[in-house]
Amino acid sequence: xxxxxxxxxxxxxxxxxxxxxxxxxxxxxxxxxxxxxxxxxxxxxxxxxxxxxxxxxxxxxxxxxxxxxxxxxxxxxxxxxxxxxxxxxxxxxxxxxxxxxxxxxxxxxxxxxxxxxxxxxxxxxxxxxxxxxxxxxxxxxxxxxxxxxxxxxxxxxxxxxxxxxxxxxxxxxxxxxxxxxxxxxxxxxxxxxxxxxxxxxxxxxxxxxxxxxxxxxxxxxxxxxxxxxxxxxxxxxxxxxxxxxxxxxxxxxxxxxxxxxxxxxxxxxxxxxxxxxxxxxxxxxxxxxxxxxxxxxxxxxxxxxxxxxxxxxxxxxxxxxxxxxxxxxxxxxxxxxxxxxxxxxxxxxxxxxxxxxxxxxxxxxxx
Ligand SMILES: Cc1cc2nc3c(=O)[nH]c(=O)nc-3n(C[C@H](O)[C@H](O)[C@H](O)COP(=O)(O)OP(=O)(O)OC[C@H]3O[C@@H](n4cnc5c(N)ncnc54)[C@H](O)[C@@H]3O)c2cc1C
Numbered sequence: 001x002x003x004x005x006x007x008x009x010x011x012x013x014x015x016x017x018x019x020x021x022x023x024x025x026x027x028x029x030x031x032x033x034x035x036x037x038x039x040x041x042x043x044x045x046x047x048x049x050x051x052x053x054x055x056x057x058x059x060x061x062x063x064x065x066x067x068x069x070x071x072x073x074x075x076x077x078x079x080x081x082x083x084x085x086x087x088x089x090x091x092x093x094x095x096x097x098x099x100x101x102x103x104x105x106x107x108x109x110x111x112x113x114x115x116x117x118x119x120x121x122x123x124x125x126x127x128x129x130x131x132x133x134x135x136x137x138x139x140x141x142x143x144x145x146x147x148x149x150x151x152x153x154x155x156x157x158x159x160x161x162x163x164x165x166x167x168x169x170x171x172x173x174x175x176x177x178x179x180x181x182x183x184x185x186x187x188x189x190x191x192x193x194x195x196x197x198x199x200x201x202x203x204x205x206x207x208x209x210x211x212x213x214x215x216x217x218x219x220x221x222x223x224x225x226x227x228x229x230x231x232x233x234x235x236x237x238x239x240x241x242x243x244x245x246x247x248x249x250x251x252x253x254x255x256x257x258x259x260x261x262x263x264x265x266x267x268x269x270x271x272x273x274x275x276x277x278x279x280x281x282x283x284x285x286x287x288x289x290x291x292x293x294x295x296x297x298x299x300x301x302x303x304x305x306x307x308x309x310x311x312x313x314x315x316x317x318x319x320x321x322x323x324x325x326x327x328x329x330x331x332x333x334x335x336x337x338x339x340x341x342x343x344x345x346x347x348x349x350x351x352x353x354x355x356x357x358x359x360x361x362x363x364x365x366x367x
Contacts, residue, residue, distance in 0.1 A: 057359045058199035058303055063114055065194055067105050070132040073119055073187040074104040078180045079150060087245030093157040094214060094248055095178045096138065099186060100150050106188070108148030110137050112221025113197035113364075116153060117189030120176040132189055133173035136217040136307070136364075140224035153177075154217040154248060196364045198222050199303065202231040206302040208293065210282050210316055212240040215308025216248050218364070222305075223253075227260050234296055236264040240282035240308070242271045264292055282312065283319035290323070298328045305362040313363055314348050317355055321346075332361050 068074045080098035083090075099116075101107055110116065115134040124130055135153040144150040157178050158171025180186060196218065199205050207226065209219040216239055226235055241247050247267055257265035266289055268280040277288050286293050296302055297320065306313050317333055321343045324332070339346065339354040346355060357363060 058205060059201070060195070061111060061197045061200050063111050063191070063194035063197050064109050065114075065190070065192060067109060067191065068117075068189045070117055070119060070189040073117070073132075073189045074101070074106065075185045076101045076104070076106075076151070076188045078182055078184050078186065080144075080152075081178070081180060081182060084154060084248050085245060086247040086250040090245040091243055092213070092246055093159070093178065094246075095155050095157075096152060096249070097155055097177055097180070098139075098144050098150050098152045099188070101188070102149045104188075106151065106191070108141075108143070110139070110143075110148070110151050110191045111141055111197050112137050112139065112225060113218045113362075114191040114193045116151065116191055118173055118177055119187040119189065120173045121187075122172075122176075124172075130172055134190075134192060135177070136214070137191070138217040138220045140221045140228060142225075142228070154214045154220070156214050193364075196305070196307070196362050198225060202226050202229055203233060204301060206233045206296055206299050207235045208296055208302060208304045209235070209237045210240075210304070210306045210308075210312075211237065212282060212308030212312050213246075214248070215306075215312075215365070218307055219305065220249055220252070223256065223263065227256060227263060232262055233301075234262050234264070235260075236266065236293060236296055238266045238268060238282045238285045238293075240268040240270060240280075240312075242269070244269050244272055266292070281315055283315040286319045286323055294323065297324060297332075300331065302331070303360050303362065304332055307364045310365040310367050311348060313357075313365060314346060314351065317351070317357070318343050318346055321355075330358070332358055334358060 076099035078097065079100045080096070082096055083094065084096035085092070085094050115136045117132040117134055119132050120130045122130055135155060137151055138154045139150070139152040142148055144152050155174050155177045158174045160169040161167070162169040177186065209222070211219050219237055223235060223237060226233070237253065239247060239253070244267070253265045257263050266285050268274065268282045268285050270279055270281050272279065274280045277284070280288065297304070306316060320332055321329060321335060321340065329335070334356040336354040339350060351357070
């Protein structure tokens with residue numbers, strides 16, 4: 001599902017790709033259908049909670065979009081391309097890739113939370129040019145260079161055994177990008193998206209960011225924007241990965257949390273023990289680190305951002321429903337009374353129906 005600018009939810013299935021494509025500009029319908037899946041929720045409007053309580057909702061930063069269309073892309077130059085996993089023996093290959101966009105109209109106009117389009121070289125199985133793929137910006141608004149000339153993203157190589165042929169399956173664009181050498185050019189479009197961004201006034205809110213895998217990309221840029229501005233709000237990042245070797249930007253986040261008392265960096269490893277706590281999913285941290293996260297989530301100014309693997313939001317919402325009561329929960333979720341009676345039975349199909357995130361929950365997930 002993706003929320004398009006008119007506020008409607010669009011399911012990422014065959015019949016709906018056209019509508020979703022229109023929301024992303026001239027990106028082709030077929031490109032959107034080829035392995036991209038995204039959910040985006042929220043907007044800068046007021047929302048009356050049950051009982052008429054008005055909950056604080058954010059006015060978002062203004063994000064420019066579609067400066068370059070996929071049909072008329074610009075060129076960027078790779079200036080850095082390195083693994084950003086915590087260990088060299090990580091289960092996945094994820095690279096931090098920096099692209100110099102000097103001389104293009106993208107300079108200083110890309111916000112964390114937006115994505116950039118990449119058009120790989122070559123043709124597909126039908127002999128047609130490859131379609132654009134989207135990658136979340138990992139850079140802060142001022143870029144990696146402080147001048148907005150160098151943007152970055154976090155790319156996971158799509159590598160698998162082919163479902164049908166059993167041959168090696170290599171995703172086209174992720175491997176194309178990860179293979180690029182410093183000095184090589186890439187075709188870029190975008191930026192895309194305007195709803196998964198920070199609020200205009202950073203200090204008016206507190207922040208809970210929950211990421212899995214490359215879902216950390218937008219939060220890296222956002223956290224750098226917040227801390228770099230001197231924002232004194234409490235900022236928590238809960239980062240999940242299967243193994244500790246697969247944590248992304250781990251040293252950088254650890255360093256930032258040591259330098260800034262208001263930034264809490266919390267990891268959740270799902271296939272290894274987390275000290276005394278055993279194996280943990282991101283939502284389990286609401287229980288193990290309740291002393292940090294529950295007061296934050298109960299605060300009427302807090303915004304929750306979720307980014308990463310499709311499906312991760314369900315467990316997070318269930319844990320929020322179990323642990324937050326009354327108005328504290330209604331700030332984030334409107335739940336049908338019947339669904340509230342059996343939180344353990346929630347399915348992903350109930351999201352945005354029986355279980356509706358409010359406009360203080362920002363969601364972007366992809367397959
Ligand atoms: C808003 C948004 C932001 C994104 N941000 C990021 C990001 O920051 N970092 C990132 O890495 N990705 C991100 N993605 C995902 C990214 O756009 C691509 O979808 C991803 O990199 C895969 O593209 P690819 O060209 O490598 O794979 P493709 O060549 O497009 O292959 C993927 C397709 O192949 C099929 N497939 C997958 N596995 C197999 C298999 N084993 N056998 C046969 N078929 C298979 C899938 O159905 C899928 O349709 C984002 C997506 C969206 C929508």
